[in-house]
Amino acid sequence: xxxxxxxxxxxxxxWLATSDDRTAWRLSQPHFLMHEIPSVAVDxxxxxxxxxxxxxxxxxxxxxxxSDDLGATWSEPEQGAITFGADDGAALERVWQIQPDGxxxxxxxxxxxxxxxxxxxxxxxxxxxxxRGLWDHPHRGEWGAGxxxxxxxxxxxxPVDDTVHVAMSTGGVYRSNDAGTTWRPRNSxxxxxxxxxPAPEFGQCVHKVARDAQDPRRLYAQNHHGVYRSxxxxxxxxxxxxxxxxxxxxxxxxxxxxxxxxWVVPLVADGERVPPQGRLAVHRSDxxxxxxxEQADGLPTxxxxxxxxxxxxxxxxxxAGVYLGTRAGDVYASADEGAAFVRVADRLPDVxxxxxxxxxx
Amino acid sequence: MVxxxxxxxxxxxGTDPDGLGVVxxxxxxxxxxxxxxxxxxxxxxxxRRLDGLLDALVPVHPALARRLRDxxxxxxxxxxxxxxGLDVRRSDGLATPVGAGQTVEVIQSxxxx
Numbered sequence: 001x002x003x004x005x006x007x008x009x010x011x012x013x014x015w016l017a018t019s020d021d022r023t024a025w026r027l028s029q030p031h032f033l034m035h036e037i038p039s040v041a042v043d044x045x046x047x048x049x050x051x052x053x054x055x056x057x058x059x060x061x062x063x064x065x066x067s068d069d070l071g072a073t074w075s076e077p078e079q080g081a082i083t084f085g086a087d088d089g090a091a092l093e094r095v096w097q098i099q100p101d102g103x104x105x106x107x108x109x110x111x112x113x114x115x116x117x118x119x120x121x122x123x124x125x126x127x128x129x130x131x132r133g134l135w136d137h138p139h140r141g142e143w144g145a146g147x148x149x150x151x152x153x154x155x156x157x158x159p160v161d162d163t164v165h166v167a168m169s170t171g172g173v174y175r176s177n178d179a180g181t182t183w184r185p186r187n188s189x190x191x192x193x194x195x196x197x198p199a200p201e202f203g204q205c206v207h208k209v210a211r212d213a214q215d216p217r218r219l220y221a222q223n224h225h226g227v228y229r230s231x232x233x234x235x236x237x238x239x240x241x242x243x244x245x246x247x248x249x250x251x252x253x254x255x256x257x258x259x260x261x262x263w264v265v266p267l268v269a270d271g272e273r274v275p276p277q278g279r280l281a282v283h284r285s286d287x288x289x290x291x292x293x294e295q296a297d298g299l300p301t302x303x304x305x306x307x308x309x310x311x312x313x314x315x316x317x318x319x320a321g322v323y324l325g326t327r328a329g330d331v332y333a334s335a336d337e338g339a340a341f342v343r344v345a346d347r348l349p350d351v352x353x354x355x356x357x358x359x360x361x
Numbered sequence: 362m363v364x365x366x367x368x369x370x371x372x373x374x375g376t377d378p379d380g381l382g383v384v385x386x387x388x389x390x391x392x393x394x395x396x397x398x399x400x401x402x403x404x405x406x407x408x409r410r411l412d413g414l415l416d417a418l419v420p421v422h423p424a425l426a427r428r429l430r431d432x433x434x435x436x437x438x439x440x441x442x443x444x445x446g447l448d449v450r451r452s453d454g455l456a457t458p459v460g461a462g463q464t465v466e467v468i469q470s471x472x473x474x
Binding site (some may be wrong): 057058059060061063076078079080082083085086088089090091093 | 390391423424427428429431432433434437439440469470472
């Protein structure tokens, strides 16, 4: 018997939803009310369920806390889990991403932050070290800020080797082949329509990247206009936007086990960040983005709110669960890979982050 | 004077009746980072400045120290600090003099949506 746990990070607190069938959900009382929760993770490696939360107080700043008892108690390292050193000349603004590594690296957790930086923990997310290779990268001074801030919002360690991909807004995709020691931009083929001339080596506003479940060299990217696939670990990217109602959006999800299956949540355009015709829908491909199918059963119409880049996730169930949350504070779950959705919660604050996991019941 | 929420009034020196130290007073939201208290008496810092007082917090109340200043040492944007009722941003900022018998009060500013 497994229980599904859905961590819902919003602009004003965290909720934990649980379900025995991924259809009927129980919603917790709010945790960290009035704190922004831009990142959550549910780390189930090693037989323990650890919920990690990147929270931010408008007054008291950002921090990372964790719970090993599904929110009954929370711990925060006194010195802070992620802090710049005195010589770095920077202060942590926001933790955008908390990404547990694979099963074979049980203590390793990555974080992507604002200002643009990547961090690595070897102790299950209690203390993180700045990844110096990226922080000291000669491009760093030229990376810019999107509307939400200048952040590394995606960190994707490879399950098979020391490759790590990072995506940042704005800066694009960078890849390390040596576990973060050195980094190179990997944006060939990704547009940057907001910049004059041909697309640059870096500077793209990549919104989200996901790694294919079966081919670790295959990546999918939702760009600030543009949906792409790379079959060579990011060396080159080709458009897979044909068949979608729009190439704009924030979400990119890959199936947890099956290669070639991915989901996006299109929005009309940069200048019209709402679902097309006000119909909230995910679009799924089962062939690596060659063709797409709309999935909207159970999702609302007359809905003019965006789904942000981390306000969507999949779980590892079979069939896989698909989850999304909107800036209207509505959260939807599908227990059948997007075929039908049920509403988990509504009228919460803006949903910023969602992560789901199946844990022993 | 004690207000209904237990907040000692601005003239109170109940925790430091001799006035030999510096009283640091924090809002309710930060009490957990001060061992459940709203007030602590700290030694007068060597430099007799606010930054010295806040530096002294780091080893004994590191979480509280992080709430007040970021890693560059700057006061967080929406943290207001008053020394005997004077907003340090209208004085010398972190270089504002702090001495024996004075009260340093942290108040969260109006922020949030």
